[in-house]
Amino acid sequence: MGYRTLRDCLRDLESSSQLVRIAEEIDPQLEAAEIQRRVFQAGGPAIFFERVKGCAFPMASNLFGTMDRVRYIFRDTLVAVRRAVEAKVDPSNAMRRPWEHLGLVPTLWHMLPKKVRGGPILASTTTLSKLPQLKCWPDDGGAFVTLPLVYTEDPDKAGLANSNLGMYRVQISGGRYVPDRQVGLHYQIHRGIGVHHARAINREGSLRVNIFVGGAPAMSVAAVMPLPEGMSELGFAGALAGHRIPMIAGAHQPAIYAEADFCISGTIERDVKLPEGPFGDHLGYYSLAHDYPVLRVDQVWHRKDAVWPFTVVGRPPQEDTMFGELIHELTGPAIPAVIPGLQAVHAVDAAGVHPLLLAIGSERYTPYNERRRPQELLTTANAILGQGQLSLAKYLWIAAREDELCLHIQDIPQFFAHMLRRVDWTRDLHFQTRTTIDTLDYSGDAINEGSKLVIAAVGPAVRELPTSAEGIHLPAGFGPARVCMPGVLAIGGPPFHASQCQVETFCQSISPDHPARRFPLWVMVDDADFTARTLNNFLWTTFTRSNPATDVYGVDSFIEHKHWGCRGPLVIDARAKPHHAPALVEDPGISRRVDKLAARGGPLHGII
Numbered sequence: 001m002g003y004r005t006l007r008d009c010l011r012d013l014e015s016s017s018q019l020v021r022i023a024e025e026i027d028p029q030l031e032a033a034e035i036q037r038r039v040f041q042a043g044g045p046a047i048f049f050e051r052v053k054g055c056a057f058p059m060a061s062n063l064f065g066t067m068d069r070v071r072y073i074f075r076d077t078l079v080a081v082r083r084a085v086e087a088k089v090d091p092s093n094a095m096r097r098p099w100e101h102l103g104l105v106p107t108l109w110h111m112l113p114k115k116v117r118g119g120p121i122l123a124s125t126t127t128l129s130k131l132p133q134l135k136c137w138p139d140d141g142g143a144f145v146t147l148p149l150v151y152t153e154d155p156d157k158a159g160l161a162n163s164n165l166g167m168y169r170v171q172i173s174g175g176r177y178v179p180d181r182q183v184g185l186h187y188q189i190h191r192g193i194g195v196h197h198a199r200a201i202n203r204e205g206s207l208r209v210n211i212f213v214g215g216a217p218a219m220s221v222a223a224v225m226p227l228p229e230g231m232s233e234l235g236f237a238g239a240l241a242g243h244r245i246p247m248i249a250g251a252h253q254p255a256i257y258a259e260a261d262f263c264i265s266g267t268i269e270r271d272v273k274l275p276e277g278p279f280g281d282h283l284g285y286y287s288l289a290h291d292y293p294v295l296r297v298d299q300v301w302h303r304k305d306a307v308w309p310f311t312v313v314g315r316p317p318q319e320d321t322m323f324g325e326l327i328h329e330l331t332g333p334a335i336p337a338v339i340p341g342l343q344a345v346h347a348v349d350a351a352g353v354h355p356l357l358l359a360i361g362s363e364r365y366t367p368y369n370e371r372r373r374p375q376e377l378l379t380t381a382n383a384i385l386g387q388g389q390l391s392l393a394k395y396l397w398i399a400a401r402e403d404e405l406c407l408h409i410q411d412i413p414q415f416f417a418h419m420l421r422r423v424d425w426t427r428d429l430h431f432q433t434r435t436t437i438d439t440l441d442y443s444g445d446a447i448n449e450g451s452k453l454v455i456a457a458v459g460p461a462v463r464e465l466p467t468s469a470e471g472i473h474l475p476a477g478f479g480p481a482r483v484c485m486p487g488v489l490a491i492g493g494p495p496f497h498a499s500q501c502q503v504e505t506f507c508q509s510i511s512p513d514h515p516a517r518r519f520p521l522w523v524m525v526d527d528a529d530f531t532a533r534t535l536n537n538f539l540w541t542t543f544t545r546s547n548p549a550t551d552v553y554g555v556d557s558f559i560e561h562k563h564w565g566c567r568g569p570l571v572i573d574a575r576a577k578p579h580h581a582p583a584l585v586e587d588p589g590i591s592r593r594v595d596k597l598a599a600r601g602g603p604l605h606g607i608i
Helices: 006-015 031-041 067-073 078-089 091-096 104-110 192-202 217-224 233-241 320-338 376-384 388-392 412-422 502-508 528-533 535-544 588-598
Strands: 019-026 046-052 059-061 114-116 124-126 149-153 163-166 169-171 182-186 207-213 246-250 253-257 262-276 290-302 308-310 342-347 356-361 395-400 429-436 449-457 481-485 488-492 521-525 552-554 557-560 563-566 570-573
Touching (some): 067 320, 149 217, 192 207, 192 262, 376 395, 376 449, 395 412, 412 449, 412 481, 429 563, 481 528, 521 528, 521 535, 528 535, 552 563
Parallel strands (some): 395 449
Antiparallel strands (some): 124 290, 169 182, 557 563
8 A cells, every 4th residue: 555654755765776865965055955956867766864964864856756766655555546537527427437446435535535633743752943045046045945835624514625735935934034933835826725725815814834744645647637626635544545634623723634644733923924935946047036825834743754745846857757657648538528529738848838738629610610710729728728727837738639640749759840830920829828837837927927829730741840950141140040849940139128129120121032931930038059959948948938919929910800920930039038037057066076976986887
């Protein structure tokens, strides 16, 4: 069965040679994070840090560092959870083939949280300053919890059945927080805790919060699952863990996870906000300091054998990429039932997840679609952008399954080639302006504010895609031109100046017979060689550094009946701009220290 505690998981990984111990003292200030990043990039094992500088608690990272290890950790429950998802989507499926769903009854039992009177979490107490002070990037504003399980209950209907478990950023030191008394709690829009917080404010009361760290690995997965509102994360965690999640229920306060390694308990202070951050985040940039709610800490509990698990977020791929892949494996069968006509959707990790969605839908309005133009695809696209966190997307590219039955949404070059062979820039661009985007995305007009672009294409191929930039000469101040993939050209541009219409002027200078017009998509960047060097560089640069309404241009552009399009190539301005957040860069001194750990005789030799 699944693991009940973090220690159980670590012991099993070590016994199966999937974990290494580091006996040397490791500094939680940058050093532990750089080790984690390098081990993950190398596809290495889980890491147990026995001695943490300035702290009595050991740390562990990279538990979810490879999909093989993720599947190993949940080997006893993954099949049953998939079947439960299928049964949720189509209950009649279980009735037609009941022999395939015999494991569903125990899974449903495990989804019921278990009320207990006590547990290991209440064994000891400590303070915030005695916890590992993990700092991942040089300009982080303080120490953060990177795998927090933030638990709240509905103020209007308290209890386990009306709870929310989410992974929201938690800053435990630095900034203007009172040491050992205050914690910064950063949660984004479309999060369950926001609903609970709003209801507490409406009742003119305070919201009690428990932040768990550690426990069964299934709890971390449940906290990041995009479950429908009202569906219990504790229930999902129980199904994935293979046992009922034990919760210590208390009067007038939210329950405490009995098997957690740590629990920070407190109350969100009314009418108090303090700057939280900066923090190196999953788009590959710093999220800057902004005012967020403050948790007044009442108690910090921990079990006697507590281990502090952590991860590092930064430019993808990182360990959280594995969460996304697992989520896709578990919830993929549910997609067609949630949005009719939708075959598949892929939030592209290399582009920072929310900036870029790819989708495959159906275009079945054939009696009304003699000209084969996007119709049902646009209905599907609007439905996608109305679904929870998917609504934070900036770019949504959607294709019709009928046009290429073997189109694979995970094959990004194939998908872009399919779209670019068919797209009609005069017709297939659909903007939403002044709407919401990811809180951590600084390409928009202000925090949470930006735009969206749906690109929908159907029909037969209308062009072949060029693969060589030979013979392409650009106006003075622009260049070089490099091919990112068939049909996509990265063009080096001058440094961005807000007072100049650089891209518009550039587009107007392109003659009708210019050889670059054979490429349907151009991306203007600061470094064309870097952008074109790898697929991930193209995806990251293009979609994290542009806001559709302000950064999409076109050669021979026009506006007709308030519809914007272009007759020549589409141009995305993906240069760095003054309002963008700075990119993440490692500290050279820390890098040299980790190099020594990887040298012959060091604990990481042969691993990184």
